[in-house]
Amino acid sequence: MIPKKAKSINWFTNARFGMFIHWGLYAIPARGEWVRSQERISNEDYEIYFREFNPTNYDPKKWAQLAKYAGMKYAVMTAKHHDGFCLFDSKLTDYKSTNTPVKKDLIKDYLDAFRKENLRVGLYYSLLDWHHDEYPAYNDPYHPMRGNELFRNKEYDFSKYVDYMHSQVRELTTNYGKLDIMWFDFSYDDKTGDAWGASELVKMVRSNQPEILINSRLGGNLKSIDPEVYAGDFATPEQMIPAEGVFDELGNPVPWEACITMNDHWGYCAIDKDFKSAKQIIRLLVECVSKDGNLLLNVGPNAKGEIPEESVEVLLQIGKWMNKNSDSIYDCGSSELPKPEWGRYTKNGKKLYAHIFERSLGPIVLKGLKGKINKARLLSDLSEIKVTDYWHNNLDDQDSAFLDVQWAGLPDEIDTVIELELK
Numbered sequence: 001m002i003p004k005k006a007k008s009i010n011w012f013t014n015a016r017f018g019m020f021i022h023w024g025l026y027a028i029p030a031r032g033e034w035v036r037s038q039e040r041i042s043n044e045d046y047e048i049y050f051r052e053f054n055p056t057n058y059d060p061k062k063w064a065q066l067a068k069y070a071g072m073k074y075a076v077m078t079a080k081h082h083d084g085f086c087l088f089d090s091k092l093t094d095y096k097s098t099n100t101p102v103k104k105d106l107i108k109d110y111l112d113a114f115r116k117e118n119l120r121v122g123l124y125y126s127l128l129d130w131h132h133d134e135y136p137a138y139n140d141p142y143h144p145m146r147g148n149e150l151f152r153n154k155e156y157d158f159s160k161y162v163d164y165m166h167s168q169v170r171e172l173t174t175n176y177g178k179l180d181i182m183w184f185d186f187s188y189d190d191k192t193g194d195a196w197g198a199s200e201l202v203k204m205v206r207s208n209q210p211e212i213l214i215n216s217r218l219g220g221n222l223k224s225i226d227p228e229v230y231a232g233d234f235a236t237p238e239q240m241i242p243a244e245g246v247f248d249e250l251g252n253p254v255p256w257e258a259c260i261t262m263n264d265h266w267g268y269c270a271i272d273k274d275f276k277s278a279k280q281i282i283r284l285l286v287e288c289v290s291k292d293g294n295l296l297l298n299v300g301p302n303a304k305g306e307i308p309e310e311s312v313e314v315l316l317q318i319g320k321w322m323n324k325n326s327d328s329i330y331d332c333g334s335s336e337l338p339k340p341e342w343g344r345y346t347k348n349g350k351k352l353y354a355h356i357f358e359r360s361l362g363p364i365v366l367k368g369l370k371g372k373i374n375k376a377r378l379l380s381d382l383s384e385i386k387v388t389d390y391w392h393n394n395l396d397d398q399d400s401a402f403l404d405v406q407w408a409g410l411p412d413e414i415d416t417v418i419e420l421e422l423k
Contacts, residue, residue, distance in 0.1 A: 003206065006213045006233045009255055011120065011180075014331045015073035016289050017322075020124075020259055020298035021063070021110075022078050022266040025049040025085045027303040033267030036083050036130055036144045043131055050085065054101035058305025060113035066307065067119060070315040071322030071329070074120035076183045076296065077110050079172055081124075081267075082142070084131025088176075092167055095131055111176055122181025123172055127165065127196055127218075134161040141189065162197050169201060173208040182209070183236075186217045193219035198230035215257075223248045234294075241284065245291035245334065253334075257294040260284060262311050268300040275310045278317035279414045285318075285329065286355050286415060290344040292333045324380040325417045328353035337368055343415070353379065354403075356416040363391055363402035364418075370399050372423055379417040 026033045028049040036046055067075055080086045086096040088107035097106045107123065114121050129135045130144055136156050137145040145151045173179060182205055187193070198218040205212060213233045216222045220231030225248060235246045235256040246256040262281070263272045276284075285295045299307045299315075322329065328346050335347040342364060343357040356364065366373070376385040386404040403418065410416045 004227065004229050004231070006206075007211055009213060009233055012074075012213055012234065012257075012294065013255055013292070013333070015120065016294050016329050016332070017070075017072050017285060018074040018076065018120075018122075018257070018294065018296045019063075019067040019070075019072045020076050020266075020296045021301070022081065022124075022298055023106075023301045023305075024078060024081050024087065024267065025053055025083060026081070027055075027268040027301060028053065030268050030270035030303065032265040032269045032272075033081055033083075033300075035267075037142050040144045040146075040148070042145065046083065050095070050100060052101065053097070053303075055106075055301075055303060055305030056102075058102070058104075058106065058109070058301075060106075060110045061116070063110075063299075063301075063307060064113040064117040064119060066312060066315055067114070068117045069319040071319055071326050072119065072297075073330070074122060074180060075110075075114050076122035076124050076181055077107065078124045078126075079107050080126050080129070080168070082126045082128040082130055084126075084129040084135075086168070088172065090168055090171055092164060092171070107172075108176065115177075120180040122183055122213075123176075123179060124183040124185060125169060125172065126185050127187065127191070128185075129161065129165070132161050132164065134158060134164070166197060166201055166204065170204060170208070173205050173212070179209050179212055181213045181215070183215045184217050187219040193228065193230060195219075199228070202230045222254060225249050241287055241293070242291060245293060253292050255294075256292075257296050258284075258288055259296040259298065261298045261300075262314060263300075266298055266300055268302045268308070270302075273310065275314060278314045278321070281314065282318060282321055282414050283357065286344050286346065289329055289332050289346045290334055290339075290355075321412070321414055325415070327351070327419070328355065328379060328417045340365075340367065350422045352420040352422055354418040354420060356410060356418065359405075359407075359410060363388075363404050366401040366403065366420075368399050369401040369420070369422075371401070373401050374421040374423050376403060376421075377419045378411065379419045380412065382419075385418060 029035050079088050089098045089105040134156050137143040138151040215236045216232035218230040220228035222231045237258050241258050246254040263275045265272050288295045299311045301307050332346040332348045335345040343355040346353045370389045373387050376387050388402050391402045
């Protein structure tokens with residue numbers, strides 16, 4: 001019997017932080033990964049990018065080392081995006097990286113490099129395919145040729161496309177060694193669930209890769225107490241963080257991962273310089289963990305195969321913070337305490353981590369923790385912080401403990417983390 005869910009998701013919920021990599025032909029026009037759809041570019045006009053795709057500076061070893069330094073524990077890379085171009089050596093199409101000037105199986109190189117750094121590896125595979133002849137165009141809301149009169153009366157056999165898609169996923173799950181994640185994208189309108197042959201697809205994937213995790217975008221209801229075979233192992237909110245995490249119908253937590261861009265595009269966009277700061281991303285990561293979730297942070301390499309300098313700089317800053325504070329991220333999750341006014345909590349067993357984002361005058365107030373703390377240490381250097389259960393002239397916080405800090409400001413303006421050892 002093929003299980004509905006993966007055998008174990010513990011590594012995923014312990015890792016908390018991963019790298020998403022969106023890369024393909026769209027790096028050449030450099031206007032984002034949806035450029036074909038947004039500008040209604042035909043296969044013929046898009047072909048120029050296929051003929052000149054030659055990322056001479058592609059070095060996945062550098063990508064893997066950067067991800068590891070930033071504190072990421074896993075990565076997911078686009079094996080095929082919506083434009084149908086394959087970064088792997090599929091036997092089922094000529095539309096692949098091995099037939100471009102680069103002449104490489106880019107996915108194999110990625111997998112080898114990231115595994116060498118002991119990072120878990122995943123593959124993204126688009127259920128959409130704007131290049132395939134049997135994928136409907138005229139009435140599709142996303143296809144580049146939607147509404148194009150040349151396609152109005154074109155006949156399609158969608159089952160042929162579904163067979164092709166299943167066969168490519170079989171290639172990915174049998175030809176590249178152990179995979180940790182299969183990240184499908186995405187279902188819409190009537191193209192959901194078994195319109196994709198999703199039940200059989202998932203059975204095949206789990207048969208080939210018994211320990212693999214599958215995301216929730218094949219369709220189905222992951223929050224149900226009896227979810228479909230294809231509902232997946234974890235939810236994937238995009239460009240947002242759930243208000244209070246994700247829960248099933250009985251109120252049990254559901255594993256989830258917020259996928260977030262560093263600027264405003266997934267694929268490389270030359271003019272998009274609206275990059276989030278390291279401070280903002282670290283606080284997003286902490287928010288995810290405080291709600292029992294992960295953060296999958298995207299990079300969009302350029303046509304040369306380089307991660308943008310702005311992304312590299314931010315990841316280096318994140319790595320510097322993680323080097324001192326990762327104990328408050330890995331293996332951590334939510335606490336039973338409400339969100340404090342000064343920041344957030346994460347927790348691992350009897351270790352409670354206070355993430356201080358801002359503070360006012362006087363002590364840091366820990367509501368509900370009176371008499372419950374053995375000791376407190378600044379996580380970055382383990383220096384002692386005095387804890388008291390009483391603060392003079394305080395009438396409102398009878399159940400509170402207080403951290404008697406001597407800082408005028410905060411030791412770390414990004415996020416000052418205090419490790420609290422609970423009794």
